[in-house]
Amino acid sequence: MPMTASDLPTLNASLNATAAVLLATGYYFIRTGRRERHRACMIAALVASALFLTSYVIYHIQVGSVPFKGVGAIRTVYFTILITHVVLAIVIVPLVLVTVSRALRGRFDRHRAIARWTLPLWLYVSVTGVIVYWMLYRMQP
Secondary structure, eight states, rough: OOHHHHHGHHHHHHHOOOOOOHHHHHHHHEEEEEEHHHHHHHHHHHHHHHHHHHHHHHHHHHHOOOOOOOOHHHHHHHHHHHHHHHHHHHHHHHHHHHHHHHHHHOOHHHHHHHHHHHHHHHHHHHHHHHHIIIIIIOOOO
């Protein structure tokens, strides 16, 4: 059965979850001195995030905005998570590109300096992407 636009939110959440797992695993590998495995995980996380971004844009070009229908306190929680997610998703793109660029050029001192900021922000964006999906597509009436 071919994939349709209605399948893309689930794909997007899966790609975000995959990126989060790869980021955490990559962090573990660098902390334990396994540089090649770290590199492989981080490149795979970059690919998962790039695929997510592509799929996200395709979905929203086709479907547009999807309103959150929750009311009360959950609405405040949702929009708090969504706003921080969106702002940091914008910030993370150049941070990731600079971080990866420095690593690929062998500038590991400069890579480490920015990766200390990039990793937690990228993880936050990936994890909150899954939370936003769950709240918007699975929790609503």
